[in-house]
Amino acid sequence: MNQGAMESELQAHVPEMSVEEVELLVSQRQTASDSTVTGQLSPIATTRPPPSPSGDEPVFAADGGTLSHPADAVYELELHMREQSRHTGSADPDSVVVHNFVADVWRLIAENLERMAPPQARIAFDLLRQFRIDGQDYLSPDFWRGIGMLLAYQLKEQTEFIRRRLRGEYQTDPYGMDREVIEIVRPFLLFMYRTWWRIRAEGVEHVPGDGRALLVSNHSGVLPWDGAMIATAVYEEHPSARIVRNLFLHWFSTLPIIAPTLASMGQVPAIPENAVRLLEDDELVCVFPEGIKGIGKLFRDRYRLARFGRGGFVQTALRTGAPLQPVAVVGAEEIYPLLGNAEPIARLFGLPFFPITPFFPWFGVLGVIPLPTRWSITFCPPIPTTEYGPEAADDPLTVFMLTEQVRGVIQQTIDAKLQERTSIF
Amino acid sequence: MTTMLVYGIDHLFAAAVARWLSVHTTGRLIGLGERMPGAPTGRAEILTATLNGQQLVELLRATQVQVVLQPVFMGEETPVTSRELACQQNVLRTMELLGACAVAGVRRVILRSSTLVYGASYRQPAFINEQQPLADRYRHGLLRDYIEVDSFSREFARKHPQLGLLLLRCASFVGGGIASPLTRYLARPYPPTLLGFDPRIQVLHPDDAAQAFGLAAMSTATGSFNLAATAPVKLAHAIRLAGRQPMPFFEPLFNVIWPGAGHDHYSHWPFEPDFFRYGCVADIRRAESELSWTAEYSTEAVLRALTSTQSDHAEARSINPLEAFLSRRSAP
16 A cells, blocks of 8 residues: 555545644554455545544444444554553553553454454444443343354354364465464464564565565574564565564474474474575575574573574575575563573473573463563565575685674664663563 | 386286386386286286296396386285285395396386385474485384385495486375275274374375386486375374374373384384374475476375275275285295
């Protein structure tokens, strides 16, 4: 969607809004529309009434008739909430957080509504409206009948889905990626992306819309959340919603449950042959050259890049002519502040390392909940490799030069982002 | 005019190879087997005899055979009655055949191997090409036979470069009325799997394999080639496509439940428990480019076809013990 066209359209409809407000609206609408399945701009932006200055009771249009899909009305709510947070923002910083959180919840609901069939979404929307407009409806049997119908419908959908899976009527790609599993996990990842870590992705436009590319990122945070978030950033923010094939340490393939889940989500063991083959198939591959040294970095060593392996990722890129694209993730170092590594325990269980954080292992499973730090993911401009030719892959000088170049770009970007950052939360 | 000899013609798959060659080649075609073949063999001249090495040389010389195909592996399409006999057939007979071919001046030998020879490990690439070393940790049963034949014959080919040896590493057969270990596994009401693991597997339709043997006989390429249907699927998916449901077992229990974990390393696909944990998926691009071979049957189609022929499998299950009984009776 052309931003300029949308802006003028908006201004035509809401002339009383300031330019600043329009820009805000445009940016919000864009993120919202990017996340829809169809990717189309829903009519909300044009039919949206001007924000009421009082900002109290706008929201569910009583008839809902002017809106094409009930989800749009919920997006209205989200926008309204963001407006409110903007108005009260300077006066009361705490309420901004609350407002933004509520806005995120509305967005989550809206996105779920979008996934439903229109009649189903209509029922759910009506229920929501009842719920909101008059709490007394709890007592009405019709309210509960409605909820019952909704649940029955959902249940039917779900059982049909499971039946279809049990009949084997689904597709996986040659590496075992299963789009349906990705769709199941996506809302959770989106929640982590938008609400938990409030990630700001910059430079997503540097990621090519098609064709091969090798993303190279710093690695941190004990569990490989950064890989999942890079994939989410590209899938949600990039116009062509590409799937990032993360390369994970092949040791993870030995873990039950985790191994098939990773494979279903399109991730591939980090073996050079796999990377070459994926790039030859024009996939978008993401690699973490620091590997275990990066992910098991102690808290005091945070944001200091470890050695970038032996430059194997550069060889892969040179062999396939794929551009190298440095990615800098800031914020993931603090999600599990790693105080120490209990090596004897790690050796006992055959783990690469055993993390000791302020919360793990003391709080058990609860210690696995990551801290809600604020992240930024910066996609740097790609470094082309075709000029060196595939034979340069066997020339250690070129390989090390490129490795250092990529490492330097990532370190600089991290340093710049750390300067900008005011708080880790 | 080349003369070709198909070894083990009394086996179903060898007959399929002979049929393909009958249609696509014009030279003389000889089928050598121990019994009369039970399936049509095209225009092959059938010779039923049990020949030792010297007699083989005489036959090859007298008929001026230029191409020898050995598409048979005991334990694959035929049930194994005795492990000793299977090893004898698979390893020693193949060594004998190779020796005879070298002495008689045969120009091309096409042998069968399996994609399982690479072994299943988490260090394997997602698509294993022909240069990968073979697994050396399987010391029992069919897999050991395959690995021995594979490594011995490649060593032999290095010493006899005039032989033109070609190894076709086939994925597990499914379809074509052949009861392979994999179809027997998929015919169980609840095929056991390992809880928490879902490796990718490959299958191959025997007709596609027969075509590859034929193309290999006509080509000039040498070396090893992987053969499999395109697009591997996950094991649980494969079981569901075949109309069954997987039954995942926790690992310690699995070693008790799965019969292959015991002594029988011949009949229970995939012969070693490793293959339930990690996939062993072969890269078939070499066969496609150098033999100009393409699998006509997709993995999904092959497995789906099993659902409709489950009754055939019931029949196959009842025939297998009968065959085993009869061959025990006829063995000396």
